[in-house]
Amino acid sequence: xxxxxxxxxxxxxxxxxxxxxxxxxxxxxxxxxxxxxxxxxxxxxxxxxxxxxxxxxxxxxxxxxxxxxxxxxxxxxxxxxxxxxxxxxxxxxxxxxxxxxxxxxxxxxxxxxxxxxxxxxxxxxxxxxxxxxxxxxxxxxxxxxxxxxxxxxxxxxxxxxxxxxxxxxxxxxxxxxxxxxxxxxxxxxxxxxxxxxxxxxxxxxxxxxxxxxxxxxxxxxxxxxxxxxxxxxxxxxxxxxxxxxxxxxxxxxxxxxxxxxxxxxxxxxxxxxxxxxxxxxxxxxxxxxxxxxxxxxxxxxxxxxxxxxxxxxxxxxxxxxxxxxxxxxxxxxxxxx
Amino acid sequence: xxxxxxxxxxxxxxxxxxxxxxxxxxxxxxxxxxxxxxxxxxxxxxxxxxxxxxxxxxxxxxxxxxxxxxxxxxxxxxxxxxxxxxxxxxxxxxxxxxxxxxxxxxxxxxxxxxxxxxxxxxxxxxxxxxxxxxxxxxxxxxxxxxxxxxxxxxxxxxxxxxxxxxxxxxxxxxxxxxxxxxxxxxxxxxxxxxxxxxxxxxxxxxxxxxxxxxxxxxxxxxxxxxxxxxxxxxxxxxxxxxxxxxxxxxxxxxxxxxxxxxxxxxxxxxxxxxxxxxxxxxxxxxxxxxxxxxxxxxxxxxxxxxxxxxxxxxxxxxxxxxxxxxxxxxxxxxxxx
DNA sequence: TAAAAGTGCGAAAACGTTTAAGAAGCAGCA
DNA sequence: TGCTGCTTCTTAAACGTTTTCGCACTTTTA
Numbered sequence: 001x002x003x004x005x006x007x008x009x010x011x012x013x014x015x016x017x018x019x020x021x022x023x024x025x026x027x028x029x030x031x032x033x034x035x036x037x038x039x040x041x042x043x044x045x046x047x048x049x050x051x052x053x054x055x056x057x058x059x060x061x062x063x064x065x066x067x068x069x070x071x072x073x074x075x076x077x078x079x080x081x082x083x084x085x086x087x088x089x090x091x092x093x094x095x096x097x098x099x100x101x102x103x104x105x106x107x108x109x110x111x112x113x114x115x116x117x118x119x120x121x122x123x124x125x126x127x128x129x130x131x132x133x134x135x136x137x138x139x140x141x142x143x144x145x146x147x148x149x150x151x152x153x154x155x156x157x158x159x160x161x162x163x164x165x166x167x168x169x170x171x172x173x174x175x176x177x178x179x180x181x182x183x184x185x186x187x188x189x190x191x192x193x194x195x196x197x198x199x200x201x202x203x204x205x206x207x208x209x210x211x212x213x214x215x216x217x218x219x220x221x222x223x224x225x226x227x228x229x230x231x232x233x234x235x236x237x238x239x240x241x242x243x244x245x246x247x248x249x250x251x252x253x254x255x256x257x258x259x260x261x262x263x264x265x266x267x268x269x270x271x272x273x274x275x276x277x278x279x280x281x282x283x284x285x286x287x288x289x290x291x292x293x294x295x296x297x298x299x300x301x302x303x304x305x306x307x308x309x310x311x312x313x314x315x316x317x318x319x320x321x322x323x324x325x326x327x328x329x330x331x332x333x334x335x336x337x
Numbered sequence: 338x339x340x341x342x343x344x345x346x347x348x349x350x351x352x353x354x355x356x357x358x359x360x361x362x363x364x365x366x367x368x369x370x371x372x373x374x375x376x377x378x379x380x381x382x383x384x385x386x387x388x389x390x391x392x393x394x395x396x397x398x399x400x401x402x403x404x405x406x407x408x409x410x411x412x413x414x415x416x417x418x419x420x421x422x423x424x425x426x427x428x429x430x431x432x433x434x435x436x437x438x439x440x441x442x443x444x445x446x447x448x449x450x451x452x453x454x455x456x457x458x459x460x461x462x463x464x465x466x467x468x469x470x471x472x473x474x475x476x477x478x479x480x481x482x483x484x485x486x487x488x489x490x491x492x493x494x495x496x497x498x499x500x501x502x503x504x505x506x507x508x509x510x511x512x513x514x515x516x517x518x519x520x521x522x523x524x525x526x527x528x529x530x531x532x533x534x535x536x537x538x539x540x541x542x543x544x545x546x547x548x549x550x551x552x553x554x555x556x557x558x559x560x561x562x563x564x565x566x567x568x569x570x571x572x573x574x575x576x577x578x579x580x581x582x583x584x585x586x587x588x589x590x591x592x593x594x595x596x597x598x599x600x601x602x603x604x605x606x607x608x609x610x611x612x613x614x615x616x617x618x619x620x621x622x623x624x625x626x627x628x629x630x631x632x633x634x635x636x637x638x639x640x641x642x643x644x645x646x647x648x649x650x651x652x653x654x655x656x657x658x659x660x661x662x663x664x665x666x667x668x669x670x671x672x673x674x
Numbered sequence: 675t676a677a678a679a680g681t682g683c684g685a686a687a688a689c690g691t692t693t694a695a696g697a698a699g700c701a702g703c704a
Numbered sequence: 705t706g707c708t709g710c711t712t713c714t715t716a717a718a719c720g721t722t723t724t725c726g727c728a729c730t731t732t733t734a
Binding site for chain 3: 705712716717718719721722723729732
């Protein structure tokens with residue numbers, strides 16, 4: 001590896017001069033600066049990030065904490081899309097992405113925070129984690145700039161998909177199609193779930209739609225089996241719903257299986273709506289009516305926010321940024337009268 | 338951050354002694370070693386990776402090149418699964434994962450190789466890239482240990498899903514179900530595609546199955562539209578196939594749409610098989626018959642191989658590791674007589 | 675008993691940068 | 705002439721490690 005020393009030797013100037021020339025410090029003559037830069041290019045010089053980091057305490061490296069108990073993280077459509085967008089945006093701005101080590105089985109392992117300090121991440125983005133984990137809390141409370149996605153901590157920037165508006169819009173859509181008996185199989189407890197559920201109740205109330213208790217059920221996210229079981233229970237009711245909301249698109253397909261096994265048709269006999277807007281849903285029949293979360297925007301805003309927080313710590317607002325999704329109308333919701 | 342200097346002060350020994358005690362060098366007395374380690378723990382010491390890297394030229398950081406023209410990389414089920422497994426395995430072995438910066442629009446950007454040297458990756462794994470890219474070639478030919486997934490370069494370790502056996506097994510499965518008119522809509526040209534296609538022809542020949550030219554068609558991977566169009570063409574043939582192979586599961590759903598729009602049923606009127614074994618395929622009706630690639634194994638072997646290459650450069654074989662998949666029998670292939 | 679070998683530790687240089695402080699040269703000015 | 709101030713460059717220290725070498729002491733060997 002060619003270092004600054006090599007360039008300084010080749011140019012007959014000191015190493016300090018080389019450093020300043022390359023970093024555009026003011027006190028270097030134009031001629032020297034050009035000469036140094038030219039030589040650096042010719043010799044194929046690139047800085048050594050470790051040395052730079054050691055000296056400046058800046059790595060231009062972002063940590064991403066991306067971990068779920070069931071390890072579906074990276075294969076989770078929604079989160080993977082967010083991460084993809086986060087990555088692109090960060091890279092455009094000159095930052096690299098490193099995963100915060102999630103291995104919890106190593107002897108002598110570091111905590112998340114320790115790992116972040118060890119690697120010297122300039123900031124870290126938390127996606128798809130258990131936000132109530134003690135180590136996660138320790139991390140967000142540390143002095144490392146932090147952005148969370150889809151979870152709100154005190155005094156931490158959050159980029160949130162607007163679940164409230166999402167459910168609101170979906171419910172309005174379904175209401176407008178004439179549905180009045182609407183069930184919601186919601187995900188397991190989390191802040192996202194709570195928001196969706198609250199929005200569901202509130203919107204229903206606004207619309208004057210009565211939601212019997214037995215219409216509200218629980219299944220894990222992406223749990224086709226759970227959705228299947230809960231769907232069966234809904235169908236067994238004396239007054240079954242005409243439309244069922246699911247935790248997400250994936251689970252929705254589990255529900256549809258239960259429906260079909262009863263010899264019923266979607267949407268003719270019963271309507272369904274998902275959440276997320278996974279890619280495949282646009283290619284299956286019936287096309288799923290769902291709320292497409294704006295993953296591109298979410299990842300982008302998260303990257304921008306964390307970089308802002310790093311580069312302008314004073315003037316960057318600690319705020320909650322809401323990103324709206326969009327009702328993606330398919331044909332899984334029937335018009336009824 | 339507490340550094341070795343702090344520990345050395347607290348223990349009344351030199352920094353060198355601290356370093357040796359923590360790194361288990363031989364020439365430190367047991368008592369001192371324990372005292373230092375104890376103190377390090379108490380003070381919450383963790384090493385500084387940048388300083389360590391600067392001195393040792395080892396980062397315990399693996400680069401992952403993960404980039405596709407259409408940016409579907411991270412949202413691509415197959416590759417995301419491989420990456421997930423790669424990540425877990427690497428983390429267990431004490432390595433972190435950083436993405437090789439794929440941003441090609443930045444002014445003054447570094448090439449892949451430059452970026453890898455800049456970050457000091459101990460090794461890099463190439464997944465899901467255009468292997469014919471000049472920069473990719475430059476990278477694999479460099480002195481940085483490299484492992485590719487699903488592509489074979491000269492003198493580079495490769496972890497490959499056994500596409501040849503995969504297609505072989507699938508075709509045998511379909512043959513055993515009685516099919517003799519079998520079409521293959523294969524993916525666009527790549528080494529993987531070539532292997533699959535060759536295996537298709539070879540296995541068909543072995544089985545004595547004649548494959549007319551018009552049964553062999555092309556559609557991009559994960560291109561539902563393309564698969565749709567090509568499926569229509571197949572259905573328009575005088576002697577349409579009784580079974581169609583698709584580039585992958587995703588594309589297969591595009592093909593099934595074409596089939597259904599003709600009022601035909603899968604598998605009663607025509608059978609289909611996919612490739613990959615994406616998760617959702619197990620939850621949709623008909624359950625897709627497909628070849629489930631062993632992504633867990635692929636990622637794991639890749640991580641193990643690259644780490645071996647890094648830690649034991651002399652004795653590690655440059656080899657091509659084949660990972661077998663498994664026919665995942667659904668009910669998208671009918672038994673015919 | 676003296677030399678050799680072994681043990682436990684420290685001093686100092688080095689990795690490749692950045693940066694504060696200072697020096698040299700020169701112009702302008704009283 | 706001597707002072708000031710500016711521009712351009714250098715010196716040297718520092719970041720937190722690792723590692724070579726050497727020193728002092730102890731134990732073994734001849």
